[in-house]
Amino acid sequence: MLTIKKPTLLLNTDICRSNIQAMAKKAREHKVIFRPHFKTHQSAEIGEWFREEGVTAITVSSVSMAQYFANHGWKDITIAFPVNLLEIDEINQLASYINVHLLIESEETARFLKERLTAECGFFIKIDTGYHRTGIAPSNVSLINKVLQAAESPNLQFEGFLTHSGNAYHANDREELIRIQQTATENLLRLKKHFHLHPHSIISVGDTPSCCQLPVAPGIDEIRPGNFVFFDVMQFALGSxxxxxxxxxxxxxxxxxxxxxxxxxxxxxxxxxxxxxxxxxxxxxxxxxxxxxxxxxxxxxxxxxxxxxxxxxxxxxxxxxxxxxxxxxxxxxxxxxxxxxxxxxxxxxxxxxxxxxxxxxxx
Amino acid sequence: MLTIKKPTLLLNTDICRSNIQAMAKKAREHKVIFRPHFKTHQSAEIGEWFREEGVTAITVSSVSMAQYFANHGWKDITIAFPVNLLEIDEINQLASYINVHLLIESEETARFLKERLTAECGFFIKIDTGYHRTGIAPSNVSLINKVLQAAESPNLQFEGFLTHSGNAYHANDREELIRIQQTATENLLRLKKHFHLHPHSIISVGDTPSCCQLPVAPGIDEIRPGNFVFFDVMQFALGSxxxxxxxxxxxxxxxxxxxxxxxxxxxxxxxxxxxxxxxxxxxxxxxxxxxxxxxxxxxxxxxxxxxxxxxxxxxxxxxxxxxxxxxxxxxxxxxxxxxxxxxxxxxxxxxxxxxxxxxxxxx
Structure with missing residues (x-):
């Protein structure tokens, strides 16, 4: 019997490890990179359970979180958040000893990084495939071109197109979820084809509802779900x-x-x-x-x-x-x-x- | 210039101290006990600014918060939350060296405390004057009688009736806020009169909207507002x-x-x-x-x-x-x-x- 006197967050490690194993298996079966988002658990110890499944690359949502996980041995981290220019010193410090991947969606940010980065970073162009939180509209090829030009620098390696289909959380049924995934995939694949000068560019998607409920769409190179590690009542309500x-x-x-x-x-x-x-x-x-x-x-x-x-x-x-x-x-x-x-x-x-x-x- | 790189909570101490002074002055003018709720700031240092205004008695919302402020020299603390029976050891420890006031709203809790308290505590009966979160309906005199009987013990000193008019947050206009305050006051005064065998019992009310927007109602002995120390957009929207x-x-x-x-x-x-x-x-x-x-x-x-x-x-x-x-x-x-x-x-x-x-x- 556990002695609990006040609100305490209990973790069933069997369920948690099983959730991790299931998603890692799905990624292996679909032959995609599994770069889980660690913002859900924010814990070095839980991170180790991913490592046991072969995970070496992760996603975080802040520079602080990247610092924490870098301090715990993670050497390949995507900061899935528009670059906070005020933390350029911290980004440079991180990029001096691990692989950092940034998200860019404006020329200003690209120019700033070109000027101020002192170590090499990868970067994705964040595409808005329907969530309308952040990112460049997939039709705005001219802006993408400008960003790519502004980012031409030995310290900035273009790595591809990334989206977070947060609109998947508002899908009313499986059909709508499928449409959201299809729209996102088609848009990202079109961009990948259009910008064929970057042969190693990849396509990265992220939301837990699509990653849990649907097969990974053909053409996707990387998945970044996070919440599945614990799940919750919202994911239950969504059918994930x-x-x-x-x-x-x-x-x-x-x-x-x-x-x-x-x-x-x-x-x-x-x-x-x-x-x-x-x-x-x-x-x-x-x-x-x-x-x-x-x-x-x-x-x-x-x-x-x-x-x-x-x-x-x-x-x-x-x-x-x-x-x-x-x-x-x-x-x-x-x-x-x-x-x-x-x-x-x-x-x-x-x-x-x-x-x-x-x-x-x-x- | 302050160096800020990531989300940082700034505090304007002049505004904060002025808010504290204004409420302390209002309490003095209305000759009521000012027992501010410290759940808003949860800070020993900010607590000292209240002490400078003559405050010696405070309100908190958990046993943990009571322990923290007791450790910082506060000797008269109301825990304005239904007693968490699982923390009886912590309550006894606190009551062994400071004045603790508890809220009771059931016979079970009264009986439990009678049996398990090892040091003297004051207690209020929590009355539900319209918020319908916790408390006994003011019409339920029979239950109040039973609670008082169950609580007859040298370690339990009845101190009066307490309410939190959280429904004040849903008042659509000043007239409705006045009606909410009047209803609460009338109900508490009727109970105080009915239970006249307890001549030192007091009436305690709490919400920030009423305490800011209205005069303290005649008959009220104690006010326990908390949020006013900082205020916020919700209080602005409410007109506080x-x-x-x-x-x-x-x-x-x-x-x-x-x-x-x-x-x-x-x-x-x-x-x-x-x-x-x-x-x-x-x-x-x-x-x-x-x-x-x-x-x-x-x-x-x-x-x-x-x-x-x-x-x-x-x-x-x-x-x-x-x-x-x-x-x-x-x-x-x-x-x-x-x-x-x-x-x-x-x-x-x-x-x-x-x-x-x-x-x-x-x-």
Whole structure:
């Protein structure tokens, strides 16, 4: 039995390793580079489980995260975020001893890097294939040309086109997800063909829903999913995983029960789970997590005890199922988070089912 | 000029101290106990600024936070959260050397405490005056009686009735806010009168909107606002403060510009600001923050540069105003957060405009 007194992020290492193995196998079968995004777990120790699957190249979302993983022996890192020009010294320092890959989407950034980089970096041109967060429209070949010209420098090696199809998270069904993947792939392949002067350029895609639910599209060279390492209720709602594939759960004390409205108050709020919400099929109201049974040693997903309907700073309100109505103050429940990346970031460390602590870069 | 390279939470100490002074003055003028909630700043150093205003009693939202502030010399702490029975040892340890006040809302919890407390604690009965998060309905006098009977013990001193009118955050106008305050006050006063056998019992209320926008209602003995120390865009939208009263801003690098859709991408996402959103008057779409000018030394609220419309883990999308359209990658903007409590919790420490670091319990 684990001694848990306050909100604690539990990690089922078997599920986690199995998720890693499944994605590594899929990448091998499709003969694509597997460059997992480490922003979800942000942990050197969990990173080692990827290494055991043969992973040598990774993706991160900040220079700080690149520094952390470089310090833990990773020598090939894509910083999948528009270059933060203010961190040029840190980028130069990193590029002096590991392989750094940057994302460029403007001439200004290309010119700045050409002038200020003191060590060789690879770079991708970030393409916006429909998410409309960042990147150059695939039709804007003239801008891509200008960026490539502005980036002509011995310190900047063009490596290809990269996209993150975040719009996959808004696909209403499998058909829409397939269309999103097809559009992205076609656009990237057209660009790769157009810019044929760069024969070693590759195409890199990333989102967990497509990587989990669909075969890797022909022509794709690299996949960069991240969230699959833990999964979460959002991925469950999207159809990327089963509930039993979710590798993390926030174990929370029950502190009050309101039988008249079938609610329980848990010690577990926005500072633990994050305010990210999602919709479940056939339920019009958003949720912040799903509470399941915690038996003192592990959680199981056989019985839903309640839905987290509301979060304040430290409180969560559980809307109880019939099975949850037996809960009492002083008992514990396991909450499957809506967005494991944000929950892991807030909680900063993990406890395994054996009671061992696993640190992250935020510990 | 401050050197800022990545998202950094700046604190304007003049504004912060002025906010503290204004609330302390209001409490003095209304002759009520000022027991500020420290969950917003979670910082021993900022706590000292309250002490300079004569504050000796505080509110916190967890046993861990009580331990932190007790370690920093606070000797009178209300833990404004339903008692977490699993932390009874920690509560006993705290109560052995400082004055601890607990919130009880069930017979089970009262019986448990009667049996397990080894040192004297004060307790309030938590009343639900309309927020429907926690607490006993004010009409449920029979349950209150049972709780008081179950709590009869030398280690449990009844101190009165306490509410948090979180529904004040949903008031559509000043009239509704007044009605919410009146309902809460009338209910608490009726209970105080009914349970006249406890002559020293007090009435304690808490929310920042009422404490800022309205006079303290006659009969109230204690106020426990917290957020006012920093304020934020949510309090601005509610009418509790002016934009220039907001004491914290997240300074963020601009990393990409998309002129065709008048958007900028900032390095500043859900792991910095939190996913809390709010609505501004006459704008149908929720925002996650307001970007204003940062001149390298301070921010000002004269010119709005953009609204944060979307957040992913590290990215924020700014919808730019005309004034914001001149922004370039490598420049900095100051983002006024929607919910300063959650932003401060995520960022864990502050930088003053003089470049000094201020630590919190999460640093």
């Amino acid at each position: 995983c089963k509930l039993e594939d979710i590798a993390v759960a926030l174990v929370c004390p029950v502190v009050a029960i309101h039988p008249n409205r079938q609610e329980a108050i848990i010690y577990g709020g926005a500072v633990h789970l994050s305010k990210e919400q999602t919709l479940l099929p056939a339920d019009p109201d958003p949720i912040y997590g799903l509470a399941v049974n915690w038996n003192g040693k592990s959680w199981d997903t056989f019985t839903l005890l309640g839905k987290v309907r509301s979060l304040s700073q430290e409180h969560g309100i559980l809307s109880l199922t019939q099975a949850g109505c037996n809960l009492k103050p002083g008992e514990l429940v396991a909450v499957l988070p809506v967005h494991s990346c944000l929950t892991a970031n807030l909680m900063r460390k993990y406890m395994t089912l054996d009671g061992d602590k696993i640190e992250s870069m935020n510990s | 403060c002016k934009l220039e009263d907001i004491a914290v801003a997240l300074v963020c690098p601009v990393v990409a510009i998309h002129p065709n859709r008048q958007e900028a991408i900032i390095y500043g996402g859900a792991v910095h600001l939190s996913k809390e959103q709010t609505l501004l008057p006459a704008d149908p779409d929720p925002i996650y923050g307001l970007a204003v000018n940062w001149n390298g030394k301070s921010w000002d609220t004269f010119t709005l540069l953009g609204k944060v419309r979307s957040l992913s883990q590290e990215h924020g999308i700014l919808s730019l105003t005309q004034a914001g359209c001149n922004l370039k990658p490598g420049e900095l903007v100051a983002v006024l957060p929607v919910h300063s409590c959650l932003t401060a919790n995520l960022m864990r420490k502050y930088m003053t405009l003089d470049g000094d670091k201020i630590e919190s319990m999460n640093s």
